[in-house]
Amino acid sequence: MADPHEIMLECVNLALAGKGHTKTNPVVGAMIVQNGRVIGRGFHKSFGGDHAEIEAINDCEEETNGSDLYVTLEPCSHFGKTPPCVETIVKKGIKRVFVGVVDPNPANAGKGIEYLLKNGVEVYVGFAERASAEIIEEFAKYIYKKQPFYSLKIAQTLDGKIAAKDGSSRWITDETSRQHAHYIRSVSDGILTGIGTVQADDPELNARFLGLKKYPYKIILDSSLKISAEAAIFNEKPEKCIIFTSISNFDEKTVKIDTIRKTGAEIIPCSKLNDGLDLQNVSDELVKRGILNVLIEGGGKIHASFIREDMADKAYVFIAGKILGAEGIDSLGSLNISNIEKCKTLSDLNVTRLKNDFLFTGKFYDYSKDVISLTKRVRNRCSPE
Amino acid sequence: MADPHEIMLECVNLALAGKGHTKTNPVVGAMIVQNGRVIGRGFHKSFGGDHAEIEAINDCEEETNGSDLYVTLEPCSHFGKTPPCVETIVKKGIKRVFVGVVDPNPANAGKGIEYLLKNGVEVYVGFAERASAEIIEEFAKYIYKKQPFYSLKIAQTLDGKIAAKDGSSRWITDETSRQHAHYIRSVSDGILTGIGTVQADDPELNARFLGLKKYPYKIILDSSLKISAEAAIFNEKPEKCIIFTSISNFDEKTVKIDTIRKTGAEIIPCSKLNDGLDLQNVSDELVKRGILNVLIEGGGKIHASFIREDMADKAYVFIAGKILGAEGIDSLGSLNISNIEKCKTLSDLNVTRLKNDFLFTGKFYDYSKDVISLTKRVRNRCSPE
Numbered sequence A, B: 001m002a003d004p005h006e007i008m009l010e011c012v013n014l015a016l017a018g019k020g021h022t023k024t025n026p027v028v029g030a031m032i033v034q035n036g037r038v039i040g041r042g043f044h045k046s047f048g049g050d051h052a053e054i055e056a057i058n059d060c061e062e063e064t065n066g067s068d069l070y071v072t073l074e075p076c077s078h079f080g081k082t083p084p085c086v087e088t089i090v091k092k093g094i095k096r097v098f099v100g101v102v103d104p105n106p107a108n109a110g111k112g113i114e115y116l117l118k119n120g121v122e123v124y125v126g127f128a129e130r131a132s133a134e135i136i137e138e139f140a141k142y143i144y145k146k147q148p149f150y151s152l153k154i155a156q157t158l159d160g161k162i163a164a165k166d167g168s169s170r171w172i173t174d175e176t177s178r179q180h181a182h183y184i185r186s187v188s189d190g191i192l193t194g195i196g197t198v199q200a201d202d203p204e205l206n207a208r209f210l211g212l213k214k215y216p217y218k219i220i221l222d223s224s225l226k227i228s229a230e231a232a233i234f235n236e237k238p239e240k241c242i243i244f245t246s247i248s249n250f251d252e253k254t255v256k257i258d259t260i261r262k263t264g265a266e267i268i269p270c271s272k273l274n275d276g277l278d279l280q281n282v283s284d285e286l287v288k289r290g291i292l293n294v295l296i297e298g299g300g301k302i303h304a305s306f307i308r309e310d311m312a313d314k315a316y317v318f319i320a321g322k323i324l325g326a327e328g329i330d331s332l333g334s335l336n337i338s339n340i341e342k343c344k345t346l347s348d349l350n351v352t353r354l355k356n357d358f359l360f361t362g363k364f365y366d367y368s369k370d371v372i373s374l375t376k377r378v379r380n381r382c383s384p385e
Helices: A004-016 A052-059 A085-091 A111-118 A129-134 A139-143 A175-186 A194-201 A250-262 A279-288 A300-308 A367-379 B004-016 B052-059 B084-090 B111-118 B127-135 B137-145 B174-185 B193-200 B250-262 B281-286 B300-308 B366-380
Strands: A029-034 A039-044 A070-071 A096-101 A122-127 A150-159 A161-165 A189-194 A205-207 A212-214 A215-223 A241-245 A268-269 A295-298 A312-320 A346-355 A358-361 B029-034 B036-041 B066-074 B096-103 B120-125 B149-157 B161-165 B189-195 B208-209 B212-214 B219-220 B239-243 B265-271 B293-296 B312-320 B349-352 B358-363
Touching: A004 A029, A004 A039, A004 A052, A004 A070, A004 A096, A004 A129, A029 A052, A039 A052, A052 A070, A052 A085, A085 A111, A096 A129, A122 A367, A129 A139, A129 A367, A139 A150, A139 A312, A139 A367, A150 A175, A150 A300, A175 A205, A175 A212, A175 A312, A189 A194, A189 A279, A189 A300, A194 A215, A194 A300, A241 A279, A241 B208, A250 A268, A295 A300, A300 A312, A300 A358, A300 B349, A346 B349, B004 B029, B004 B036, B004 B052, B004 B066, B004 B096, B004 B127, B029 B052, B036 B052, B052 B084, B084 B111, B096 B127, B096 B366, B111 B120, B120 B366, B127 B137, B127 B189, B127 B366, B137 B149, B137 B312, B137 B366, B149 B174, B149 B300, B174 B208, B174 B212, B174 B312, B189 B193, B189 B300, B193 B219, B219 B281, B239 B281, B250 B265, B293 B300, B300 B312
Parallel strands: A070 A096, A096 A122, A150 A295, A150 A312, A189 A215, A189 A295, A215 A241, A241 A268, B066 B096, B096 B120, B149 B293, B149 B312, B189 B219, B189 B293, B219 B239, B239 B265
Antiparallel strands: A029 A039, A029 A070, A150 A161, A205 A212, A312 A358, A346 A358, B029 B036, B029 B066, B149 B161, B208 B212, B312 B358, B349 B358
C-alpha cells in the first residue's frame, strides 16, 4: 500500500483547487482508497457546497464498504451549511479514516474524531500535518481572531525601496515576478490598497494569469473618499469594488456616491483610528462578506498600518537586484520602532529565484503551528498506529 | 584521460589558496599531468614568489618531458619579479599547455601563448573560463583601472535597514552570518570603514574565523582625524592600520598624530572631493601598498560614496527576516537617483541561505566578462582542439 503521507499530500493538492471559493470555510481535499486503489476523489468546491469527504464518497463508482478515507481536515460533527460528514462516513461503512490535521473550529476540534471512534471507525491522525495545516491558515486565523488573513505584497529594490524619489516604480521587478504576483492575486479573495496607489497608478486590480482573468474583490481604503467615479477599478466587475471611507457627511459627495453605487460598488462608512481607518472595523466588514484571504498591495503606509495593528500575517517580498539609495521611497512606513530589540521578526522564511528577481516569503504569525499542536493533543486519544 | 575542464577546476581551487597573499599579482593554480597522472601541483603563493607553473614544475619528482601543463591563467612572457614562465615551460619539454583564461595584463595578453606556439608547444585555451576569470576579478580591475576591487558588506533587515532609529544594530543578522562575514574578511587584503563606524562600534576589524585570527589592513576614512589613539583597531597589529585624513594642518594634532604613528600605523593626507575624501586618491595609495581586495564595511554614507564614484564592484548583502520600518537607518546613503530608470543594477545575482538569514551577492561590474572575451579573441589563434 502507498505511504499515507504521500496520499495525504495528494489530498492537499486536491484541496488547493478550492482556493478562492470557500469563503469562511476551509479548503479540504479527500480520497477514498479500497484495496490500495484510489476509488474516489473530492475537494470542497465552494462555500455552502458539499464537503470534501462527501465529494469523494459521491465520486466512487464502487462500494465504499471497508474502505479507507483520507482527508486533510478532521470531518465535521456538527450541522453547518450541510449535515455532519461523520454520520455519512459511518453509514458508508468506511473502515479507517486518516486525518491530516484536527479542525481548529471549537464546534468540532476533536468531536468528529470522537464520533468516528465511538462508531467503530479506526482513526489515524496527523499525516502531512504541516502541509494540511498551511492550506487552512486563513481559516485558522478566522477561527482564532475573526479577522481576514492579510498578506503583504511588496516589490522592492535590494535596499528596500519601492519607488524612486519622483514616485516612478515601473518596473522594479521583471515580467516574471509580475506574472507571479498575478498568480498570488488569483488565489486571493480580495486585493486591498490605499487611495494613494489608486490615484497614482489607476490600477485595475484584477488577476491576469495564463491568459485568464480573475476578479478578487477590490478593496480601497479611502478615508476622505477622494476616489474618482472614473477610476479603472470600476471598469470591470464594479460590483466587486468595496470602498471604505470615514467621511462623516455623505451628503456633501452625493453625486459621486450615487454614481459609484449605481455601478454596483459598495461604499462602506468606517470609523477612524489614529490617523487612518479603523482596521478592525474594516476586518469585520470583510469577514461579513466572506472575504478571508486578502492581499495587500499598498504603499509603505498601508503596509505599515497593518503591521502596527498586528494584523499582517504574511509577506511576499519580491526583491530585484537594483538599488536606489536613500532618496528612494521606503517599502514600509513608520512602525514606531526605535531599538533593534523591538524589530518585527518573520518566521518560516523562504526565498525562491524567479527570472531576474527573488521572492522572499515569511510569516508574522504562524497559525499552522497552533493547528499542529491541537492535532498532537487530539492524536493521543486516537487509534494506535 | 580526465576532462580538461575538471582538471582546470582543480587548478582554480589550488589558486584560491593564494588569495590574500599575492598583492597586485593574480592568484593562479597549475597542474602537470603525465600519461593521465597528476605529477605536480602548484599555486602562486605570494607576491614576488614563483608563479604557479614553476611551483607545479618544481613539485614534479619525475620527468616533465612530453607532459601536459594546466594553468588557470596564461603563462607570462615577460620579466616581472621573476623570469618569463614560458621559457621554463619550453625548456622542460612540456608538450601541451591548457590555459584557463588569457592574461588581461597588456604586457602579456596573448604573447605568452604566442611564444609557446612558436616554440612547438601545443596550446589549448579556454577551460573553466568563468571560474578561472572570476578568481582574478581584483587583478583584472587593477589592470583595467589601477584601482583596488571594492566589495561592500551590508547586514540589513528585509526592508533595507542597517540599524534602528537609536543606532542599535546588534544583532540584525545571526551568529552564522557574522561568521561568514569574518570568512569574507579573512580573504580580503583590507577592511575599509568610516570614522563614524569606528566611533560608534570601536571595532577591532580583524578576521576571526574557525579559531584563527587574520589581520587584513584596517583602513579608516577620517577626514577630520577624529580617531582616538586608544581606538580598538590599534590594539593588535597597529602597523596594519591606515588612516586617511584631509586635515590641512597636521601641526594642530601633533600629539595624537605622533602617538598613532609611533604604533606603526600610517596616517595618510588625502585630498577632498565634494563632501568627502577623494576616493581616487585613496585608491592610488592602497594600490601603492599592494592592497587590492578591499571589503568596505561602512555605514550607508561610505557605501553610497563608492557607488556614486562608480568604484564599488561587488556587494555582499546579508538579509535577516526582520523589519524595522521607515524609522530605521537606510543601508545606503544618497545616490542622487531620482527616477527608476537611473537605478543601479547588479548582475550575476546569487542568494544563499545561511542559518536564519540569506546572503545576496551581486556585481556592479563584471570584470570576468572582459577576461572571457579577451580569451575568446586569443583562442582563435591557437591550436585546433
